[in-house]
Amino acid sequence: MSSETEQTVFLSDYSPSPYAIEKVELEVEIAPEVARVHAWLTISPREGTAPGTPLVLDGDELMLDSIALDGAPLVLSAYASTPRALTLIEPPARRFVLETSVKLAPEKNLRLMGLYRSNGTWCTQCEPEGFRRITYFLDRPDNLAVYRVKMIADAALAPVLLANGNLVEQGDAGNGRHFAVWDDPFPKPSYLFAMVAGDLGSIHDEFTTMNGRKVALGIYCAHGKEDQCLYAMDSLKRAMAWDERRFGREYDLDVFNIVAVSDFNFGAMENKGLNIFNDKLVFAKPETATDADYANIERVIAHEYFHNWTGDRITCRDWFQLCLKEGLTVFRDQEFSSDERSRPVKRIEDVRVLRAAQFPEDAGPLAHPPRPDHYKEINNFYTTTVYEKGAEVVRMLATLLGEAGFRKGMDLYFERHDGEATTIEAFIKCFEDANGRDLRQFQQWYLQAGTPRLAVTENYDAGTKRYTLDFTQTNPPTPGQPEKQPMVIPVKFGLVGPNGAPATWTGVSGGNVADDLIVLDGASARITFEGVANRPVPSLLRGFSAPINLETNLSEADQLFLARHDSDPFNRWQALQEIATALLTRAARGMNWTGESVAALAAALAETVAAPGLDDAFKANVLGLPTEANIARVLASDVDPDAIHRVRVQLIEEIARQIAGALQAAYAAGSVDGAYSPDAAQAGKRALRQAALAFLVRGGVGGAAEIAARQYQAATNMSDRFGALAAIAANWTADAPALLADFRTRYGEDPLVFDKWLALSASPADDGALERVRAILAAPDFPRNNPNRLRALVGSFASGNPVQFARADGAGFRFVADFVADVDKRNPQVASRVLTAFRTFRTYEPVRRAAAEAALKNLADAGGLSRNVADILERTLSG
Numbered sequence: 021m022s023s024e025t026e027q028t029v030f031l032s033d034y035s036p037s038p039y040a041i042e043k044v045e046l047e048v049e050i051a052p053e054v055a056r057v058h059a060w061l062t063i064s065p066r067e068g069t070a071p072g073t074p075l076v077l078d079g080d081e082l083m084l085d086s087i088a089l090d091g092a093p094l095v096l097s098a099y100a101s102t103p104r105a106l107t108l109i110e111p112p113a114r115r116f117v118l119e120t121s122v123k124l125a126p127e128k129n130l131r132l133m134g135l136y137r138s139n140g141t142w143c144t145q146c147e148p149e150g151f152r153r154i155t156y157f158l159d160r161p162d163n164l165a166v167y168r169v170k171m172i173a174d175a176a177l178a179p180v181l182l183a184n185g186n187l188v189e190q191g192d193a194g195n196g197r198h199f200a201v202w203d204d205p206f207p208k209p210s211y212l213f214a215m216v217a218g219d220l221g222s223i224h225d226e227f228t229t230m231n232g233r234k235v236a237l238g239i240y241c242a243h244g245k246e247d248q249c250l251y252a253m254d255s256l257k258r259a260m261a262w263d264e265r266r267f268g269r270e271y272d273l274d275v276f277n278i279v280a281v282s283d284f285n286f287g288a289m290e291n292k293g294l295n296i297f298n299d300k301l302v303f304a305k306p307e308t309a310t311d312a313d314y315a316n317i318e319r320v321i322a323h324e325y326f327h328n329w330t331g332d333r334i335t336c337r338d339w340f341q342l343c344l345k346e347g348l349t350v351f352r353d354q355e356f357s358s359d360e361r362s363r364p365v366k367r368i369e370d371v372r373v374l375r376a377a378q379f380p381e382d383a384g385p386l387a388h389p390p391r392p393d394h395y396k397e398i399n400n401f402y403t404t405t406v407y408e409k410g411a412e413v414v415r416m417l418a419t420l421l422g423e424a425g426f427r428k429g430m431d432l433y434f435e436r437h438d439g440e441a442t443t444i445e446a447f448i449k450c451f452e453d454a455n456g457r458d459l460r461q462f463q464q465w466y467l468q469a470g471t472p473r474l475a476v477t478e479n480y481d482a483g484t485k486r487y488t489l490d491f492t493q494t495n496p497p498t499p500g501q502p503e504k505q506p507m508v509i510p511v512k513f514g515l516v517g518p519n520g521a522p523a524t525w526t527g528v529s530g531g532n533v534a535d536d537l538i539v540l541d542g543a544s545a546r547i548t549f550e551g552v553a554n555r556p557v558p559s560l561l562r563g564f565s566a567p568i569n570l571e572t573n574l575s576e577a578d579q580l581f582l583a584r585h586d587s588d589p590f591n592r593w594q595a596l597q598e599i600a601t602a603l604l605t606r607a608a609r610g611m612n613w614t615g616e617s618v619a620a621l622a623a624a625l626a627e628t629v630a631a632p633g634l635d636d637a638f639k640a641n642v643l644g645l646p647t648e649a650n651i652a653r654v655l656a657s658d659v660d661p662d663a664i665h666r667v668r669v670q671l672i673e674e675i676a677r678q679i680a681g682a683l684q685a686a687y688a689a690g691s692v693d694g695a696y697s698p699d700a701a702q703a704g705k706r707a708l709r710q711a712a713l714a715f716l717v718r719g720g721v722g723g724a725a726e727i728a729a730r731q732y733q734a735a736t737n738m739s740d741r742f743g744a745l746a747a748i749a750a751n752w753t754a755d756a757p758a759l760l761a762d763f764r765t766r767y768g769e770d771p772l773v774f775d776k777w778l779a780l781s782a783s784p785a786d787d788g789a790l791e792r793v794r795a796i797l798a799a800p801d802f803p804r805n806n807p808n809r810l811r812a813l814v815g816s817f818a819s820g821n822p823v824q825f826a827r828a829d830g831a832g833f834r835f836v837a838d839f840v841a842d843v844d845k846r847n848p849q850v851a852s853r854v855l856t857a858f859r860t861f862r863t864y865e866p867v868r869r870a871a872a873e874a875a876l877k878n879l880a881d882a883g884g885l886s887r888n889v890a891d892i893l894e895r896t897l898s899g
């Protein structure tokens with residue numbers, strides 16, 4: 021265990037490095053098999069560094085070819101080099117230039133970190149620790165340097181040569197080769213370095229900034245895909261305009277390029293001036309991309325662009341501060357999507373994701389605060405907690421300070437920290453200083469893990485016309501954090517009077533209440549409203565104003581009332597979800613529901629679906645009953661996925677039978693005339709139609725499967741075709757295999773459609789699912805090194821098929837564990853991410869729990885695991 025402890029990095033150990041690399045000049049010769057990287061690093065000792073202090077540069081699988089200092093080769097005794105480090109034993113006590121040269125093998129780089137080759141294109145991925153796989157460096161985010169890169173490559177193999185910043189020179193390099201020199205004037209950390217070389221097509225456009233500067237925009241992709249980049253380009257221009265309007269942020273370079281590559285570990289990367297994208301988040305055309313794909317492209321293009329200010333111009337001091345850039349930038353992309361589309365619908369969808377992904381993480385062995393204080397493998401901390409909970413924390417800040425106060429804090433942040441690598445504390449301080457507020461307690465959100473529980477009981481006294489709300493906050497223990505401080509919880513609220521209009525009060529006491537906001541900051545509080553004419557129904561946590569579990573003592577009748585009358589759309593949706601969740605969790609425990617409850621829920625659903633004045637996409641969300649994973653999360657222990665699946669189908673059948681007419685009407689009314697457009701209104705129409713169809717098919721309503729099959733055949737866009745097929749596959753009706761086979765061949769070899777087929781093959785709960793997945797994976801031509809393919813197939817099975825992954829016989833667990841062991845040899849990041857599907861294993865009933873544990877222990881015993889997988893495994897087993 022001692023070597024394990026040595027590997028742990030602690031926030032409390034942070035100290036600036038004794039040297040600073042101020043300037044980087046690279047000459048990179050790119051050729052098949054081998055690339056040569058020559059680096060000239062201008063280095064100075066920092067103030068206070070004792071003369072003779074060694075300089076230790078990071079490396080990862082590097083081999084030093086040559087080394088010189090200020091132009092003179094270094095003697096062997098002056099340095100030490102290993103694949104992981106280059107040490108200058110006694111560097112000069114003044115500014116000097118260190119010159120090194122290394123060779124790389126991009127084709128063999130299957131980890132997709134550093135310089136690698138994807139479909140013939142050379143590209144880089146450096147966040148968080150990939151630059152050290154390109155050259156020896158102080159590979160930490162607080163070393164800010166300017167970069168100038170000369171790239172040399174065969175002109176036929178790589179006519180396109182791109183790097184960060186501006187193109188300053190290009191020309192012939194002899195022997196059929198050419199070169200390009202890129203210069204980035206903005207000091208940046210090494211993780212934002214990027215380079216691309218290849219034979220690529222491109223589209224070009226221009227953006228004029230608010231101060232009239234012209235920016236050349238380019239998107240590069242495989243030849244023939246250019247027409248699929250247009251929506252991404254449109255999204256980019258809208259994002260650039262939005263950041264000017266909403267945050268006053270202007271783009272700063274003369275060019276902004278995006279490159280789409282097929283092999284990528286994440287979604288996309290915000291390298292300064294040269295964003296590199298997983299091509300699934302760039303390519304779209306109506307025939308092959310769904311509405312959800314379009315929305316995702318828009319969101320991620322914006323996300324990476326927004327990083328230019330929140331991430332690149334102001335970056336992180338160390339990786340513990342990751343959510344400084346990620347949480348904030350997710351918040352910004354959520355706001356962008358809300359402004360471009362429907363705000364309430366976006367909020368519902370974001371909360372769905374939060375509850376489906378982040379809440380389980382926060383309730384299990386992998387729980388960690390948005391700002392962790394130690395890690396063994398930083399790649400394992402690109403989590404939904406850092407990203408999505410991080411965004412929730414920023415959202416609460418905006419709620420507490422109001423829009424103007426929040427903007428003041430952001431402005432100060434940009435003004436004060438531009439060009440710096442900074443911390444969460446410094447970020448919060450800007451909001452304190454700009455608003456004259458004390459946010460010390462609020463900072464606990466960054467420091468404490470776990471989802472707070474907020475219990476509320478309400479009481480109305482008709483005699484005194486007094487209405488009270490009693491709040492109790494509990495913060496459950498998480499790994500390493502047994503005891504917790506109370507959090508600051510902003511509760512947006514309204515009291516709804518008997519006629520559905522807002523109830524009024526003459527006075528309020530017992531807490532911090534202003535307008536529609538209650539701010540709780542203690543373990544408990546009693547808020548008393550005076551002069552309330554009739555018993556109101558409280559609508560609490562409107563818009564999901566804090567990432568917590570709210571427990572009320574509201575009756576089903578109250579929830580139904582809110583579902584009809586709440587002026588807050590989020591809580592209307594939430595009320596129906598709560599009723600369904602209560603029915604489903606009780607039924608999964610063997611307590612049957614009453615006919616009246618189901619009938620009431622069914623009637624409310626039908627009424628909502630038919631209601632005029634509500635967004636189609638909102639209605640679609642209302643028809644999406646809680647997922648199996650969500651029910652499992654609420655149950656929290658002794659989970660039997662079979663039982664959950666069974667009662668959920670049963671409830672859908674009962675409801676569908678009762679409201680088949682309303683669902684059929686919604687389906688019929690939802691057809692879209694005219695040309696396909698991915699805009700929110702049209703997409704919403706399709707979403708409602710789709711939700712109605714899925715409900716009807718799942719509910720076994722006569723003729724529904726046939727309608728779905730017909731829609732599948734007649735569809736003129738992927739949303740309609742995929743939606744129909746998904747409804748059929750989820751139900752695993754008799755014609756599911758044939759339709760899936762048709763889908764597989766219909767689109768030729770389009771890899772992104774292949775991914776949809778893989779996911780649809782892996783997610784159905786039928787008993788054949790595991791064998792299906794096994795067979796697909798075992799096919800000799802299955803692309804075993806492509807992260808998208810692996811995630812679409814095995815990721816969907818492990819994280820999207822709770823019944824078959826958690827088979828009682830343990831076969832699903834064993835299959836995934838074996839897969840992890842195998843993929844780990846080539847791509848540890850993909851392996852460790854798939855492994856996180858086990859994070860809730862202790863919540864299963866005993867048989868499955870034991871089976872999952874056995875599979876995990878078996879994986880551990882096999883040994884030879886990467887640090888990525890070993891870290892997740894160890895935490896999962898010990899948590």
Ligand code: PHE
Nearest residue numbers: 147148286287288289290402
């Ligand atoms: N920083 C990227 C983002 O925008 C994510 C990422 C992390 C990509 C690590 C690649 C590697 O969220």
Ligand code: ZN
Nearest residue numbers: 323327346349
């Ligand atoms: Zn990001």
